[in-house]
Amino acid sequence: MTEESKTNNNYYTSFFKSKHLAEKDKYLFSTPQAKYKFNVIGAGMIGQEHIKVTMLEGRATINGIFDLDENSLNNTKQMFQQEFPDYDLKVYDTLENACQDPEVDGLIICTPNFTHLDIVKEAIKSSKHILVEKPMATTLKDAFEMKQLAEEYDSVFQIGLQYRYKPIYSEAIHEVMERQAVGDVKNISIMEHRVPFLDKVNQWNKFSDYSGGTLVEKCCHYFDLLNLFAQSKPKKVYATGDRDVNFRDFHYEGEDSDIIDNAMVTINYENGIKASFNLCMFSPMFYEEVTLCGDKGRLKAYENEDFLPVDRPSTHLEVLSGENGVAKIGNPCYPKIIQESGHHGATYYEHKYFVDNIDGNTKSTATADEGFWSIVVGVAADQSIKTGEVIDISEILEEIQVKGR
Structure with missing residues (x-):
């Protein structure tokens, strides 16, 4: 067995007991030699997910964390000490120190959405590899500015649109x-x-000024997927939506929540493909479904977590091709330890490909350009809900003077 083939012995040790072995007797269960060190900027729930997945993937370790919130810092420190007792964790006192530490190879930015651009402006001074959580920004103007920064950046610059890997x-x-x-x-x-x-620290995700609004904050994942499948730029967007159930009476430090909880979005693409998105955020489950119809068949897939004690697959995929080819029905999944590590295993592969790209082993990951276009659709849909009009994408791009798209 080559060193390369056993790089993920963290995967093995998750299934088999090996604590009784002395270090000299470990081969499959030996502690992997990490090639890289990452710092996590933002030590909340998503920050912890990135930490755990980095350590599970094994080719990098978490060197340190930075956060302005003491509760988040203390909670993440405690988690790290309990789950990774053989490793030390630095806690930085400033963003600049966290970004500029010469021992560190990469930065993972998972702070509240409205802070992303300012943090990226500091992070790029380091020339380190950067992974920025979705959405890359809360406004079209800020997203375009980050896109421009990324295009001129020599190191890996990846956007956390990891649903591609579910x-x-x-x-x-x-x-x-x-x-x-x-x-x-x-x-x-x-x-x-x-x-x-x-719930989030300071409840920032309940307010559009801080999150970008529901269709940017959460739904950028799905707009990214629609754009990816369409292989085209959006041309026109029409949407309806409202705040019918959630947070109608929610107040926090004198502010009233203003985010929607349901929407129907229709997108026409430049190449003629039509797409739709259906959102409901007051359902008692987590359910996602994608359907693609072509001139030779139809694909439907779904993912379901309904909290019921019913023994049934949580995923389903079917390809129906009629006389054009073989039909396929199955239940896509990853190994349990990966699937349960966050977002049904997508975060794990987001990190795996991040490290691959750092290694020069190029893998397809969400670029800043793709992150920008996911926000374009979200902003257009939100504007359509507010005005009741069909939104011409070229017009909203003109507002921020985007040329040569």
């Missing part, structure tokens, strides 16, 4: 874009039904 979407991408199992795609639909937004 099992159902990863397989759908393979079937539709590589195997071309449905032929030429003509229309696409995605659905998300889920519980309300969870």
Whole structure:
């Protein structure tokens, strides 16, 4: 067995007991030699997910953390000490020190959305590899500015649109874009039904000024997927939506929540593909569904977590091709330890490909340009809900003087 083939012995040790072995007797269970060190900027719930996945993937370790919130820092320090007792964790006193530490190779930015651009401006001074959580910014203007910064950046600059790597979407991408199992795609639909937004530090995700609004904050994942499947730029967007159930009477430090909890979005692409997105955030489950129809078949896939004691698969994918080819029905999934590590395993592969790209082993990950276009659709949909009009994408791009798109 080569060193390369056993790089992820953290995966092995998650399934088998090895604490009884002396270090000299470990081979499959030996502690992997990490090649890189990362710092995490933002030590909340998502920061902890990035920490755990980095350590599980094994080719990098978490060197330190920075956060302005003491509760988040203390909680993450405690978690790290309990789960990774053989490692030390630095706690930085300033953002500049966290970014500029010469021992560190990469920075993972997972602070509240409205802070991303300012933090990136500091982070790029370091020339380190950067992974920025979605959405990259809360406004079109800020997103375009970050896109420009990324285009001039020599190191890896990756956007955290990791839903591409969820099992159902990863397989759908393979079937539709590589195997071309449905032929030429003509229309696409995605659905998300889920519980309300969870609590955050200072409840920033309940206010559009800080989150960008529901369609930017959460739904950028799905707009990224729609853009990816369409392989085209959005041309026109029409949406309806409202705040019908969630946070209607929510107040925090004198502010009233203003985020929507449901929407129907229609997108026309420049190449003629039509797409739709259905959102409901007051459902008692987590359910996602994607359907793609082409001139040679149809693909449907879903992911379901309904908290019921019913023994059934949590994922499903079917490709129906009629006389054009083989039909396929299955349950896409990853190994349990990966699937349960965060966002159904997508965060793990986001990190795996981040490290691959650092190694020069180029993998397809969300670029700043793709992150920008996911926000374009979200901003257009939000504007359509407010005005009741069909939004011409060229017009909103003109507002921020985007040229040569």
